[in-house]
Amino acid sequence: MEEKNTLEISHLGVSFFTRGGEVKAVNDVSICVPQGRIVGIVGESGCGKSMTARAVMGLVKRPGRIVGGEIRLDGREITTLTAREKRALRGSEVSMVFQEPMTSLNPVIRVGKQVEEALKVHRHVDRKEAKRLTLEMFEAVGIAEPEKRWGSYPHQLSGGLRQRVMIAMAMICRPRLLIADEPTTALDVTVEAQILRLMKGLCENGTSILLISHNLGVIAQVCDYVYVMYAGRIVEQADTFTLFQKPMHPYTAGLLGAVSSLRRGGDVLDTIPGVVPNLLHLPAGCSFSLRCAKCTAQCTGTMPELIQAGPEHMVRCLYAGEDDHTGSV
Template sequence: MTENGLVVDNLSVTLKTRDGDLMPVSCVSMEIPQGCIVGLVGESGCGKSMTARSVMGLLPYGGSISGGHIFLDGTDISAFTPKQMRSINGSRISMIFQEPMTSLNPVVRVGKQIEEVLLLHTDIPKEQRKEHVLEIMREVGIPEAERRYRAYPFELSGGLRQRVMIAMAMICKPELLIADEPTTALDVTIEAQILKLMESLRRSFNTSVLLITHNLGVVARICDTVNVMYMGQIVESCVKTALFENPQHPYTQGLLASLPRLDRSERLTNIKGTVPPLNAVPEGCRFADRCPLATGLCRTDPPYQETEPGHFVRCHHCSKKEA
């Protein structure tokens, strides 16, 4: 276990609802070493955002961490009080959201909104704060920063707003940036620019990034390692190249097979069935009902094991192949 960066150890999240307790995240472990971009991939509702929110201490009403720990540079932040969480949110961990359109306060000028983060976490005097804000605005590639400083969010385009969000997140030079589907609401050209920006920020600030996405193209572009989530569990974890060249879990294989490709003309495959609801989690392997390889063995919990150095898979069949 590394000392630097974020370590999520066996994290479980319980959500109290009227229909009983649900577990959107169960026993998730992952590591984000300092300066790395780690992808968290999975379809909607598989627990990606819940994992991110528990790291931020922003679980929705009724949600709580029911097991495991989150370490930031060796400190257990999963046991932090809300007040302690507030002091590290924005300064050591920060987050950018999916919808840049709605994530900015519409009645406050963007410069002021960025400045507010500085006000909260530093004691830089007022005159210098504006300089800092302008500097970070230039850093994230906002043209005419002086003019944009006084702009309201509705006067900016989607890409610029996302840049403002990134400026807010990066102004205190946090160790970890959580990006919750940062490019989903943007068109592809802007997506490419934003990803490029995140990569250059990672290099200049040595910030680690947890990139949540359902877009494997985004993963292929900038991630170092990837975690694939299915129904609250990590089913496969490996470096990026291994994921695309040698996917081992049937779910990952299914995901990759359902990407359209120009160099093949056969019909696009898809993963059959749908994700079962969280209150009806199947016994044993959670993917068994939809898995082409499923056997009787899959009704028991599959082991999470290293099949190749640095390549972890949660599947009975993958272990067999290796043995």
């Protein structure tokens, strides 16, 4: 199957140089987003999802920096662009919905104006047309009374409305690549469904989407392909159907187990025991070994490679495929 990739991240490394040492927030991560597809990244807090996204946007801030790898957008290497070239890329070809909407909206400019400006800079439309398109987009992301909201300042809006303004701003330029970092976290399920439908529509018009979420339900609904991250690395990747049907890494199985126990009527999220290890003090061998019920002496010796487990299925576990991990945690 020959597919054109909009985004190709190869062996990306992002590290923070702290007093305690080098924190490898993103460690040898390779991700592809084919044109017109939605690709997901899933994993617990602190595993490197946002840093991967920020690296693509050219927005890793000190003390962090990209320490290795390549990022290609439509075949063009973008990590080596100048600050000015990166700015030009953002908003026109690549847009991002940030996890913290407040930090990316200007507090002293009316939200409608901000969205319009994004459109005018990157899409050369006149004022009247910009306003019309903005109101149309506000409506599409579920903002009631768009005319009234156009004139609001960010602090006058609820978290959910601010998030929708951010989504409108990211989508309005019809970017080649949209990176959405937990885009629907502050939204109720009805609005969430509406946003996810919008994303699918955008894809049908050729936009490629990298969707970051720790909500597996969201991932299952819209993603074609999923990467599972743990402690800075990819531990498993597969098309969505395969990943949910036949997870091979105990960590993926644990994430899925936590969701299905909720569905069974449990009211407490049955999480994987333990926490993500401190990235400065990772165990020798497999990073998940400390929390893994199937850990053996071999697991604590060497870091497993990401190996092929199926046609489009890769997994980083010495015992992948030896038995069915489904529901094992």
